[in-house]
Amino acid sequence: MHSTCHIPAMAQQTASSADGTMTVHGLTLSYFTGKLEAYLRVKGIPYRFAEMDTAAFRRAGRATGVLQMPQIEMADGTWLTDTTAIMAEFERRFPAPALSPADPLTRFFSLLLEDYGDEWLWRPALHYRWSFDEDMALMSAQIARSMLRDVKLPFWIRRQMILRRQRRVYLAQDGVTKETAPQIEALYLDTLDAMEAVLSKRSFLMGERPVEADFGFFGSMFRHFSSDPTPAAIMRARAPHVHLWVARLWAARPEDVERAALPGHVPGALAPFLARIAQDYLPYLAANEAALADGARHVRYVQGGVAWNVPVSPYRAHCLAALRTQYASLEGEARKKAAGLLGEGTCILATASLHTVPGPHSAGRQPLDRHWSGAAGEDRK
Numbered sequence: 342m343h344s345t346c347h348i349p350a351m352a353q354q355t356a357s358s359a360d361g362t363m364t365v366h367g368l369t370l371s372y373f374t375g376k377l378e379a380y381l382r383v384k385g386i387p388y389r390f391a392e393m394d395t396a397a398f399r400r401a402g403r404a405t406g407v408l409q410m411p412q413i414e415m416a417d418g419t420w421l422t423d424t425t426a427i428m429a430e431f432e433r434r435f436p437a438p439a440l441s442p443a444d445p446l447t448r449f450f451s452l453l454l455e456d457y458g459d460e461w462l463w464r465p466a467l468h469y470r471w472s473f474d475e476d477m478a479l480m481s482a483q484i485a486r487s488m489l490r491d492v493k494l495p496f497w498i499r500r501q502m503i504l505r506r507q508r509r510v511y512l513a514q515d516g517v518t519k520e521t522a523p524q525i526e527a528l529y530l531d532t533l534d535a536m537e538a539v540l541s542k543r544s545f546l547m548g549e550r551p552v553e554a555d556f557g558f559f560g561s562m563f564r565h566f567s568s569d570p571t572p573a574a575i576m577r578a579r580a581p582h583v584h585l586w587v588a589r590l591w592a593a594r595p596e597d598v599e600r601a602a603l604p605g606h607v608p609g610a611l612a613p614f615l616a617r618i619a620q621d622y623l624p625y626l627a628a629n630e631a632a633l634a635d636g637a638r639h640v641r642y643v644q645g646g647v648a649w650n651v652p653v654s655p656y657r658a659h660c661l662a663a664l665r666t667q668y669a670s671l672e673g674e675a676r677k678k679a680a681g682l683l684g685e686g687t688c689i690l691a692t693a694s695l696h697t698v699p700g701p702h703s704a705g706r707q708p709l710d711r712h713w714s715g716a717a718g719e720d721r722k
């Protein structure tokens with residue numbers, strides 16, 4: 342299997358587009374929509390963009406079984422969701438220009454970094470957007486005008502609704518507290534410093550051509566950290582090369598990336614990311630998987646002296662299982678090198694999964710939320 346988080350590219354048929362172009366349903370301020378759009382632009386895959394309202398969000402959720410954005414409606418009426426799975430699928434369907442390393446060890450780390458970027462930078466991205474006055478005022482107004490434009494209520498009520506919902510789901514329920522906030526902010530600052538060191542020496546994270554790892558870091562860096570007032574001011578002052586990389590990746594076209602070779606090794610400068618993955622991310626993924634296997638709704642763990650209590654994520658258990666499959670597919674020498682690079686994190690990848698996580702289904706069920714848990718729409722308590 343090629344992807345870290347593969348959801349069968351499936352789902353119900355709906356009306357199809359006549360000119361053969363796919364439609365990306367999403368929001369121009371959304372993390373994963375920005376990640377997917379960057380990938381399609383660099384790859385040179387034409388698409389039409391449709392700004393979602395709440396009806397379009399529900400319609401896409403019914404088609405794929407997951408209420409999330411972005412979702413792609415193909416010209417033949419089939420749907421695709423999950424950016425990691427979409428990228429893996431499109432690397433197969435549209436081989437050139439390849440945006441996935443050919444060398445298996447380098448590809449494994451590109452996929453691991455993609456998953457880490459996608460999932461571990463989510464909390465700091467949401468914290469900066471919804472914890473700071475200026476950011477929350479701006480972004481709640483934008484969502485009230487865009488996504489909630491079909492809700493028949495006055496603007497100020499729509500704005501209050503989204504503000505309360507995001508602060509409840511993405512701050513309170515995701516473990517953002519006075520005690521955890523310093524750790525969340527330190528993750529952003531440390532990530533900027535580590536990226537700045539890498540990107541002041543080369544164009545993209547693993548070399549001169551973008552790969553999955555770049556897109557995994559792009560969602561947060563593009564749509565939140567370089568755009569929302571508070572983290573963007575920090576980025577400009579602290580990490581100008583990260584700012585430049587955001588623009589470089591967004592501007593890159595197939596003919597630009599084709600000139601550079603795919604990365605063929607794991608650069609030593611990525612060590613700070615690998616250390617975070619080994620010390621923080623993989624232990625969290627293992628705790629999440631164990632909690633899911635126990636039937637718990639929350640995962641509790643201690644990290645850097647701080648106690649965390651966050652909702653269990655079946656989706657992330659699925660991601661861990663996919664990473665293990667990738668790791669197991671590495672042959673002798675490559676697997677030894679991967680273990681050398683990951684140190685103490687290796688045992689989590691070398692262990693058998695506790696659980697097979699069923700993917701979402703679209704037929705006859707309430708769509709799931711972005712973590713694949715519960716009936717979406719009912720916030721988890």
Ligand SMILES: N[C@@H](CCC(=O)N[C@@H](CS)C(=O)NCC(=O)O)C(=O)O
Binds near residue numbers: 409459
């Ligand atoms: N793993 C998914 C994640 C997609 C996702 O979480 N999207 C966010 C917006 S960027 C979302 O749909 N949130 C829905 C909500 O807030 O309920 C992917 O890679 O596409």
